[in-house]
Amino acid sequence: xxxxxxxxxxxxxxxxxxxxxxxxxxxxxxxxxxxxxxxxxxxxxxxxxxxxxxxxxxxxxxxxxxxxxxxxxxxxxxxxxxxxxxxxxxxxxxxxxxxxxxxxxxxxxxxxxxxxxxxxxxxxxxxxxxxxxxxxxxxxxxxxxxxxxxxxxxxxxxxxxxxxx
Amino acid sequence: xxxxxxxxxxxxxxxxxxxxxxxxxxxxxxxxxxxxxxxxxxxxxxxxxxxxxxxxxxxxxxxxxxxxxxxxxxxxxxxxxxxxxxxxxxxxxxxxxxxxxxxxxxxxxxxxxxxxxxxxxxxxxxxxxxxxxxxxxxxxxxxxxxxxxxxxxxxxxxxxxxxxxxxxxxxxxxxxxxxxxxxxxxxxxxxxxxxxxxxxxxxxxxxxxxxxxxxxxxxxxxxxxxxxxxxxxxxxxxxxxxxxxxxxxxxxxxxxxxxxxxxxxxxxxxxxxxxxxxxxxxxxxxxxxxxxxxxxxxxxxxxxxxxxxxxxxxxxxxxxxxxxxxxxxxxxxxxxxxxxxxxxxxxxxxxxxxxxxxxxxxxxxxxxxxxxxxxxxxxxxxxxxxxxxxxxxxxxxxxxxxxxxxxxxxxxxxxxxxxx
Numbered sequence: 222x223x224x225x226x227x228x229x230x231x232x233x234x235x236x237x238x239x240x241x242x243x244x245x246x247x248x249x250x251x252x253x254x255x256x257x258x259x260x261x262x263x264x265x266x267x268x269x270x271x272x273x274x275x276x277x278x279x280x281x282x283x284x285x286x287x288x289x290x291x292x293x294x295x296x297x298x299x300x301x302x303x304x305x306x307x308x309x310x311x312x313x314x315x316x317x318x319x320x321x322x323x324x325x326x327x328x329x330x331x332x333x334x335x336x337x338x339x340x341x342x343x344x345x346x347x348x349x350x351x352x353x354x355x356x357x358x359x360x361x362x363x364x365x366x367x368x369x370x371x372x373x374x375x376x377x378x379x380x381x382x383x384x385x386x
Numbered sequence: 387x388x389x390x391x392x393x394x395x396x397x398x399x400x401x402x403x404x405x406x407x408x409x410x411x412x413x414x415x416x417x418x419x420x421x422x423x424x425x426x427x428x429x430x431x432x433x434x435x436x437x438x439x440x441x442x443x444x445x446x447x448x449x450x451x452x453x454x455x456x457x458x459x460x461x462x463x464x465x466x467x468x469x470x471x472x473x474x475x476x477x478x479x480x481x482x483x484x485x486x487x488x489x490x491x492x493x494x495x496x497x498x499x500x501x502x503x504x505x506x507x508x509x510x511x512x513x514x515x516x517x518x519x520x521x522x523x524x525x526x527x528x529x530x531x532x533x534x535x536x537x538x539x540x541x542x543x544x545x546x547x548x549x550x551x552x553x554x555x556x557x558x559x560x561x562x563x564x565x566x567x568x569x570x571x572x573x574x575x576x577x578x579x580x581x582x583x584x585x586x587x588x589x590x591x592x593x594x595x596x597x598x599x600x601x602x603x604x605x606x607x608x609x610x611x612x613x614x615x616x617x618x619x620x621x622x623x624x625x626x627x628x629x630x631x632x633x634x635x636x637x638x639x640x641x642x643x644x645x646x647x648x649x650x651x652x653x654x655x656x657x658x659x660x661x662x663x664x665x666x667x668x669x670x671x672x673x674x675x676x677x678x679x680x681x682x683x684x685x686x687x688x689x690x691x692x693x694x695x696x697x698x699x700x701x702x703x704x705x706x707x708x709x710x711x712x713x714x715x716x717x718x719x720x721x722x723x724x725x726x727x728x729x730x731x732x733x734x735x736x737x738x739x740x741x742x743x744x745x746x747x748x749x750x751x752x753x754x755x756x757x758x759x760x761x762x763x764x765x766x767x768x769x770x771x772x773x774x775x776x777x778x779x780x781x782x783x784x785x786x787x788x789x790x791x792x793x794x795x796x797x798x799x800x801x802x803x804x805x806x
Contacts, residue, residue: 235600239607246611307599370599370633373610 225384226250226267230260230287231275231305236371240273243373244380257287264297270384273303273367282336285351288361301364301383304349310338310366319360322350326358338366412436412556416563421574422446423464425567426457429560433537436556437521437549440539443467445477446564447531454481454534467509475506477534480522484531486554488545492517492538519544523553525561532564580647587643595636602629631765638769641701642752645773651697656804658689659730662696663723666703670719674711680718681711690723690730691804698777705770706734706797712764714738714794728803735796741789749787750775758791774799 227249229240234255241251252267254260256278264272272291276284284304291297313321318339325337340347348362364383367376412432419428426444434442445454445467454477456467471481476489479500489496492505510517523535535557537545605626609619644651667683674681692699703721710719717737724731741749745756755768774797778785782802789795 233600235604239604242607242611307595369596370603370606373606 224248224250225271226252226269227380228252228254228260228264228267228269228272228300230254230256230272230278230284232256232278233275236275236305240371240376243376247377247380249380257283257290260287261290261294261297264291264300265294268296269300271301271303271380273305273380276304276306276308282351282353285336285349285359285361288349288363289359292361303365303367303379303383304338304363305367305369305371306338307369308336308338310340310347310368312340312342316341316344318346318348319350319362322348322360326350340366413559416559417566419563420567420570422455422564422567422571423457425563427464429535429563430456433535433556433560437537437545437553438541439537440541441515442535442537443477444525444560444564445469445481445534445536446568447471447481447533454478469506473500473502474504476503476520476522477536478506479503480524480534480536481531484524484526486523486550487521488547488550489520489522490518490544492520521545521549521553523550523557525557525564527558527561527565532561532568535560584643584647587640591636591640591643595633598629598632598636602626602633605629635767635769638767638773642769642773645698645701645776650695651701653697654693654695656691656693657696657699659692659699659723659732659801660685660688660690662699663703663721663732666700667707667721669704670707670711673708674719677711677715679711679714679716682718682720684720684722684724686724690725692730692781692801693804694781694801695777698781702774702777702799703732703734705774706799709770710734710736710738710795712766713759713762717794725803728805729800730803732799732801733796735794737794740791740793740795741787742791746787746789750785 227244229237229244229251230253231237231240232255237253237255241253244251252263252269254263260272260274274284274287276282278284280286284306288302288304291300291302311325318341322337322339325339335352337350338347339350345365346362347365348360350358350360352358365379367379415432416425416429419425426446429444430442433439433444443456443458445456447453448455452471454469454471458465458467469475469478471478473479473482476492479485479502480487483500487499489499489505493507496503496505505517509515518539521537524531525533525535535553537553605622609622609626612618641651664683664685667681671681707719707721714736715738719734719736719738722733722735739758739762741756742758745754745758748754749756750771751768752772753768754772755766759766775785778799778801784800786798786800787795788798
């Protein structure tokens with residue numbers, strides 16, 4: 222089948238509808254989910270070419286947890302993940318974004334931050350370093366970030382570049 | 387508690403005989419604590435030990451409510467005591483009259499001290515205690531009663547008038563300790579409030595931002611998918627622009643509250659301002675071009691190194707350039723960077739509307755906008771320059787302004803150069 226499938230996860234129905242409308246108008250097949258559990262099951266069944274995830278859903282970091290689940294799932298581990306968020310993304314030219322995130326964590330002014338989003342300006346490699354409620358620091362590599370409020374042209378641009386990879 | 391080395395039976399003794407070492411031990415105990423409760427506890431321990439009294443209570447005066455507050459420790463259990471400053475209790479009277487006195491028996495005749503004075507038996511009744519002799523001294527600092535030092539039931543001879551002067555001497559130091567304890571508590575409260583405020587702003591901004599952001603996204607979705615309509619499309623575009631402005635306002639308020647919180651905004655390090663200035667400048671080329679303005683940059687060949695919060699510098703620069711572009715309808719905006727002696731000098735000069743003389747004193751106040759800017763219908767929040775000023779000052783810099791109405795403005799930022 223030639224049609225590319227995209228999974229969009231958000232607890233806001235308006236956002237799901239808007240994204241679906243835009244993506245469908247570009248010829249993509251869109252499936253949607255409202256929460257982590259539903260999304261994981263859909264992803265395993267459908268194996269989309271891309272997943273676009275909101276962060277704050279029922280729980281604070283549900284989107285991050287879902288990304289982690291997808292990466293650790295043998296079937297879903299290769300699905301590119303685009304995080305849809307209003308959190309500011311820090312950029313770095315350091316080759317390893319994860320090492321850079323760890324370095325940021327050593328810095329007193331970032332140590333208190335719950336979430337660090339990082340993107341390498343050259344390679345486009347990206348990831349999330351966030352603290353769970355019990356204080357554990359978790360690293361989740363993702364494929365990119367989409368800044369809220371989403372701009373349709375940017376969305377299409379990101380989607381095209383991630384799916385062609 | 388460190389053991390005091392002098393004999394304990396000091397009631398009725400000459401306090402002047404307390405050795406230097408002994409006094410230092412006392413002071414160390416009184417000043418070694420922070421926060422009212424700890425200081426009250428420690429000083430009362432010291433006083434009861436020095437006076438060899440069954441109990442000693444130190445009260446702190448609360449100006450706002452005209453009350454005395456103390457904490458009594460019975461074993462490990464603390465009990466809060468609050469009494470009004472009036473004649474209804476010995477300590478209350480002592481604070482009101484600013485007067486030291488000794489009472490041989492609290493249940494006896496007190497009229498000779500003052501006809502209106504009463505002894506408050508409630509504490510005795512609750513704790514099954516019998517108060518006999520009492521010495522009460524106001525702890526005064528800069529003429530203000532900071533608290534009351536009260537000792538009850540001497541274990542040696544009953545308290546005597548001759549105990550007053552030496553205890554007054556010690557009470558002066560207790561007054562310092564109480565003054566500091568109060569300051570500490572006030573600061574701790576302020577710090578807590580500041581944190582709460584920052585958290586409140588964070589939540590508020592998030593709550594405001596998210597519905598606007600979603601609405602903006604819906605508008606862009608409609609615009610993206612619908613066929614252009616001469617009547618609807620321009621209106622939708624306008625709604626979208628208004629929402630962008632609202633999002634900027636919300637971000638500005640968040641930035642300002644972040645600046646005000648005193649926390650770093652980004653990486654604090656030694657940066658080459660040439661690189662930073664160039665990259666921030668480039669973001670405005672398109673906007674200035676669209677207005678038909680000449681946007682120029684003049685950079686030195688050598689690096690200009692300054693130790694600064696990099697996000698803070700970007701905010702300073704982007705606010706000043708965007709103001710220049712925003713408030714200039716024809717002509718140019720010129721950004722120049724240089725160094726002179728120990729200063730990095732950044733200038734942003736425009737040929738815009740300028741700032742009326744009368745508005746200059748208030749220009750850097752939050753939410754203030756110059757009268758001509760308000761009339762111009764150019765959107766603004768009046769937050770930007772207040773933030774710029776705050777940031778420049780924080781990094782030891784100086785912000786200068788040359789302006790003339792209808793001719794233009796020049797903002798000059800001087801920042802101390804980094805020297806090894």
